[in-house]
Amino acid sequence: MRKRVYVAHTGGTIGMRRTEHGYGTERGYLQQQMAEMPELRNESMPDVDLHEYEPLLDSSNMTPRDWMKIAYDIEEHYDGYEGFVVLHGTDTMAYTASALPFILGGLAKPVIITGSQIPLCEIRNDARENLITSLLIASQYDIPEVCLYFGGRLLRGCRAVKVSASGFAAFDSPNFPPLGNVGIGIDVEWNLVRRPKEAEMLRVEDLGAPVVSTLRLFPGISPGLVRNVLRPPLQGLVLEAYGVGNGPDQDSEFLRVVNEATARGVVIVDCTQCLEGSVDLTEYATGSALASAGVISGFDMTSEAALAKMYYLFSRGDSPDQVKATMQDDLRGELTPREVKHSPHSPGRWKTGIA
Helix, strand or coil, X not given: CCCEEEEEECCCHHHCEEECCEEECCCCHHHHHHHCCHHHHCCCCCEXXXXXXXXXXXXXXXXXXXXXXXXXXXXXXXXXXXXXXXXXXXXXXXXXXXXXXXXXXXCXXXXXXXXXXXXXXXXXXXXXXXXXXXXXXXXXXXXXXXXXXXXXXXXXXXXXEECCCCCCCCEXXXXXXXXXXXXXXXXXXXXXXXXXXXXXXXXXXXXXXXXXXXXXCCCCCCHHHHHHHHCCCCCEEEEEEECCCECCCCCHHHHHHHHHHHHCCCEEEEEECCCCCCCCCCCCHHHHHHHHCCCEECCCCCHXXXXXXXXXXXXXXXXXXXXXXXXXXXXXXXXXXXXXXXXXXXXXXXXXXXX
């Protein structure tokens, strides 16, 4: 019997069609396009059930409520399928791919998020390969993780970032090797795949409505702007700092504003603006000043993963001190354990954790 894969079509470029106003979504159009693909009828392909969301979203309109909609949809159909594919727009795909690993506790089946830069309806597109390969991975590979597949690479979801607005290799995993590379074959780095210690039931960790945000430092940033961002009811902030986590240590008003916020319980996590590398608040005085003001290191987490993790921790009722401690623990493979500091280009030397 063929394996079964559930496809959640949330919207995005992959299923759009040409209109007089540019590409747009239309109910039933992707299903029509897929019905005309002979590849999907090949005996090596799984049986596919496509569920089209209402409304179909350009991913720029995605919110945490939509992450929960996807998670509950997977939970509802979990027992009937070997794997799941989420079709999604590329603009916020990395945010959804970062959030779902925290929301889907006890996951034991593959969840592959994919989309395309050119719609499936166009004669020249990247949608066909992304869709077909995602279906094959979801049905034939025992990878119990939320992954992002795009442009020939299978990435851990909570390590992925969008790096190109126009290229087919639109996503990367700068601080962790791909879980798989696709060429003539589908080659999975099995030593990197995370597995739970024991069999668990899938559980959806509901996100409440914590007040969290991000702020990117820039030269000359006003302490007044920072104060406005940090004012109540803010609970947590991902601070995108320079280099290895540095900020302006000669601006005493800036540091005072930050210190006041952390003193009243705002959790500020320092992530680097750089595409690659890890935060180290002890390397420079400019980083130490932030640490002295109560800022904690996000190590090599992406900003997307750090924000999603904050949503998750505050939603489960953790106190600010608990959030500060757990933000620095590896929960879903989102950061490299502190004792492991190897190059992301040496996959065999990476230590994998347990969910």
